[in-house]
Amino acid sequence: MAMDTLKITLVQLDIIWENAQSNINHITLLIKDIVNTDIIVLPEMFATGFSMNPDALAHDSYKVGVDFMRAQAQLKECVVCGSLMCFDNGNYYNRFVWMQPSGEMVTYDKRHLFTMGDEPKHYSAGKETLIIDYKGWRIRPLICYDLRFPVWSRNKSNNPFDILLYVANWPSKRVQQWNKLLQARAIENSCFVIGVNRVGVDGNGFAYSGGSASVDFLGEVEMLTDNVECLQTIALDKAALYSFRSQFPVLLDADDFVVK
Numbered sequence: 001m002a003m004d005t006l007k008i009t010l011v012q013l014d015i016i017w018e019n020a021q022s023n024i025n026h027i028t029l030l031i032k033d034i035v036n037t038d039i040i041v042l043p044e045m046f047a048t049g050f051s052m053n054p055d056a057l058a059h060d061s062y063k064v065g066v067d068f069m070r071a072q073a074q075l076k077e078c079v080v081c082g083s084l085m086c087f088d089n090g091n092y093y094n095r096f097v098w099m100q101p102s103g104e105m106v107t108y109d110k111r112h113l114f115t116m117g118d119e120p121k122h123y124s125a126g127k128e129t130l131i132i133d134y135k136g137w138r139i140r141p142l143i144c145y146d147l148r149f150p151v152w153s154r155n156k157s158n159n160p161f162d163i164l165l166y167v168a169n170w171p172s173k174r175v176q177q178w179n180k181l182l183q184a185r186a187i188e189n190s191c192f193v194i195g196v197n198r199v200g201v202d203g204n205g206f207a208y209s210g211g212s213a214s215v216d217f218l219g220e221v222e223m224l225t226d227n228v229e230c231l232q233t234i235a236l237d238k239a240a241l242y243s244f245r246s247q248f249p250v251l252l253d254a255d256d257f258v259v260k
Contacts, residue, residue, distance in 0.1 A: 002136025006163075009037045009233040012212040012224050013046060014200035015169075020047040020061035024068045030231065034076060037233050038135060042082030043167050043198040044144050045094065050169035050202060051085070052122045054092040058085040062095075069099035077101050079134065082196075083110070083143050083167050091124040096141045096167065098132055106132060110143040111152055119145075137162050137238065144168035147181045147195075151259060155189035157251040162241060166195045169202070172209035179211055179221075186215040190250050192236050199229055217244050 016022045047065040048057050065084040073080045086095040094110040109126025113119040132139045138161040147166050164185055170178045186193040193215040198208045213223040214234045224232050
């Protein structure tokens with residue numbers, strides 16, 4: 001069923017380092033009172049934190065995470081999404097999981113691996129894009145460092161998406177860039193942007209201040225409280241988006257790119 005208004009719950013989480021079951025227990029309590037939402041969005045690697053230890057953690061954390069997402073999606077009759085470390089066909093991936101209430105899921109593997117954090121030494125890069133059709137909305141999921149690469153995030157006039165959805169572990173020392181890039185991606189792609197980031201300090205001593213936000217097609221920002229674990233449900237208006245696109249069809253003049 002197509003919906004003009006889509007409700008998305010952003011969960012700004014303090015992730016317990018490399019402890020999947022403790023994170024699942026914590027998130028279960030944090031989201032227990034959520035009702036009447038269409039999508040619950042969790043941060044990047046919500047079960048472990050941004051760990052470079054997939055050999056020890058990926059198998060169990062992926063299973064625990066996916067089982068949790070499936071149960072919560074069914075219970076709350078909404079989509080639950082976020083990323084997990086995953087072992088698949090001999091490789092490790094930083095994998096975004098979109099879990100539907102039916103138990104069906106689709107995935108996207110992070111394309112841009114964070115070299116400065118040694119991510120390419122432990123994970124393989126994804127090669128495929130994903131656009132999800134959900135309740136009449138078209139949603140493009142991406143992960144953290146992908147935000148810095150506009151060609152990969154680019155909307156197309158002949159196959160446009162309505163929402164860019166970023167899940168992240170983006171450190172506080174670079175949060176100003178996170179804020180500005182979320183706005184840039186929304187404006188240049190004439191779409192809504194959702195960015196969900198973590199708070200707290202990880203096992204490597206990196207601090208995270210959050211900055212989770214919803215940004216509209218004009219670059220107007222609705223942001224969650226910094227440095228606090230919290231959640232917020234926001235409503236996106238599809239009619240407003242399509243009215244703007246009809247009056248200012250910037251995507252018609254966009255360049256074509258080939259990603260290699």
